[in-house]
Amino acid sequence: MTFLARLAPTVVPIEPAVERFDYVVFGLRVRSEIPLHALTQTAIAAPDVEIRIGSIPKHPGVEPFGLYVGENGAVLNIADVGRFLIANGTEIVVDANDSTSPRNVELFLLGSAFAAILHYRHLxxxxxxxxxxxxxxxxxxxxxxxxxxxxxxxxxxxxxxxxxxxxxxxxxxxxxxxxxxxxxxxxxxxxxxxxxxxxxxxxxxxxxxxxxxxxxxxxxxxxxxxxxxxxxxxxxxxxxxxxxxxxxxxxxxxxxxxxxxxxxxxxxxxxxxxxxxxxxxxxxxxxxxxxxxxxxxxxxxxxxxxxxxxxxxxxxxxxxx
Incomplete structure (x- = not known):
């Protein structure tokens, strides 16, 4: 008699879904993990620009304030606010300081960080x-x-x-x-x-x-x-x-x-x-x-x-x- 062993199913942990918010600004479709209170939510298809939350290593060339351009894109550091990684013209990663207000993060995200996106896209x-x-x-x-x-x-x-x-x-x-x-x-x-x-x-x-x-x-x-x-x-x-x-x-x-x-x-x-x-x-x-x-x-x-x-x-x- 032959016995078949049933393997236990592999358990793949399911990460909690990240809420995303869709907008249109400057003629670009934007999908963001951060709610942007200055913009109006708008249904979009594929985004031109994605904004997500992540960790960005410090770079001495931009401390405490400045812009550094490397192989992975531009790193913008704003003293007392946080760091922003602008990856070409398609992505912004936000690493905000724990002590800064969402208002100040949004100010520099839609201002200086988005300016880099626009320049990357030759606008x-x-x-x-x-x-x-x-x-x-x-x-x-x-x-x-x-x-x-x-x-x-x-x-x-x-x-x-x-x-x-x-x-x-x-x-x-x-x-x-x-x-x-x-x-x-x-x-x-x-x-x-x-x-x-x-x-x-x-x-x-x-x-x-x-x-x-x-x-x-x-x-x-x-x-x-x-x-x-x-x-x-x-x-x-x-x-x-x-x-x-x-x-x-x-x-x-x-x-x-x-x-x-x-x-x-x-x-x-x-x-x-x-x-x-x-x-x-x-x-x-x-x-x-x-x-x-x-x-x-x-x-x-x-x-x-x-x-x-x-x-x-x-x-x-x-x-x-």
């Missing part, structure tokens, strides 16, 4: 706010504190759609026409700017712990198509002798330079290694849209008149296309 992120006027986009470029968000908020109060706040991602169609994709659906405004608008900061989330800057939610545009860009305005200040705002064209290499210096996290570009691609995109953008300066007095008393003048001239330009 052109501008340090700019973009709004839609009569089916075209205009964007306001400038350094932090130049009034980009305050100006965008003024347009929003008059019914114009905000496409992006602080970071405007530009892409081109096969014909070389430039388009702006929807960004993060919020406006970051300082407390005094909220007060000018008659909005209390009560109930609003701080943009960063310890700052008097707050996130004002706006309707999500993730489901909207990119908008063709008509003009880029470089925000500046007039001297004390000039009361009225001045709008002037920026031409040739000066226009290319204005786009280049207002590229979001432009310091990453030489490290990631696409400087040639970046300057080609700056040249292409300068050729297909108008670049202008918008200099004003930065006086709250004249802000309404200055913004109205910008709106009037921008609509006139678009109507003549």
């Amino acid at each position: 052109l992120p501008l340090h700019a706010n973009a709004i839609e006027l009569d089916g075209r986009a205009i964007a306001f470029m400038g350094h932090s504190g130049a009034g980009k968000s305050t100006l965008a908020a003024w347009f929003a109060d008059r019914g114009f759609r905000i496409l992006s706040d602080d970071v405007c991602v530009v892409n081109f169609d096969p014909a070389g026409i430039a388009y702006a994709s929807a960004g993060i659906p919020r406006l970051r405004l300082w407390k005094d700017a909220l007060n000018v608008k008659g909005i209390s900061e009560d109930g609003l989330l701080r943009s960063f712990d310890g700052q008097d800057k707050f996130d004002l939610p706006i309707p999500s545009n993730a489901d909207k198509n990119p908008i063709r860009i008509d003009a880029l305005y470089v925000l500046g200040r007039t001297d004390h002798t000039q009361i009225c705002p001045i709008i002037e064209p920026v031409l040739g290499t000066d226009a290319v330079e204005a786009i280049s210096v207002n590229t979001y996290r432009g310091a990453y570009i030489p490290m990631i290694g696409n400087s040639f691609t970046h300057i080609k995109k700056c040249i292409a953008l300068a050729k297909c849209v108008d670049v202008l300066t918008f200099n004003r007095s930065w006086n709250h008393a004249s802000f309404e008149d200055d913004a109205s003048y910008l709106l009037k001239t921008a609509l006139a330009r678009i109507s003549n296309i």
Whole structure:
């Protein structure tokens, strides 16, 4: 008689399922193990970018703050927040400090870490706010504190759609026409700017712990198509002798330079290694849209008149296309 031995089944431990959240931002489909409160959840198919939680070894080249680019991608270290590994243009691994708040992690995840993703993917992120006027986009470029968000908020109060706040991602169609994709659906405004608008900061989330800057939610545009860009305005200040705002064209290499210096996290570009691609995109953008300066007095008393003048001239330009 032959006896058959029945082997005990191999037990494979089942790891608990990790909850994932799906979003669309900057024209990219994102799947994240971290809930991103600034974004609106959206059903997607295969993601372009995945965000997961993991352990990232310390690297002396980026302690306590900096970016290091190695074989496995870029490691971004933010003091008192954590480390982010950006693997090419498809993945971000987050290793947050135990003591940091989720708000600060999200701030740098959607800001500096995502900027590296955009550069890896050869997109052109501008340090700019973009709004839609009569089916075209205009964007306001400038350094932090130049009034980009305050100006965008003024347009929003008059019914114009905000496409992006602080970071405007530009892409081109096969014909070389430039388009702006929807960004993060919020406006970051300082407390005094909220007060000018008659909005209390009560109930609003701080943009960063310890700052008097707050996130004002706006309707999500993730489901909207990119908008063709008509003009880029470089925000500046007039001297004390000039009361009225001045709008002037920026031409040739000066226009290319204005786009280049207002590229979001432009310091990453030489490290990631696409400087040639970046300057080609700056040249292409300068050729297909108008670049202008918008200099004003930065006086709250004249802000309404200055913004109205910008709106009037921008609509006139678009109507003549």
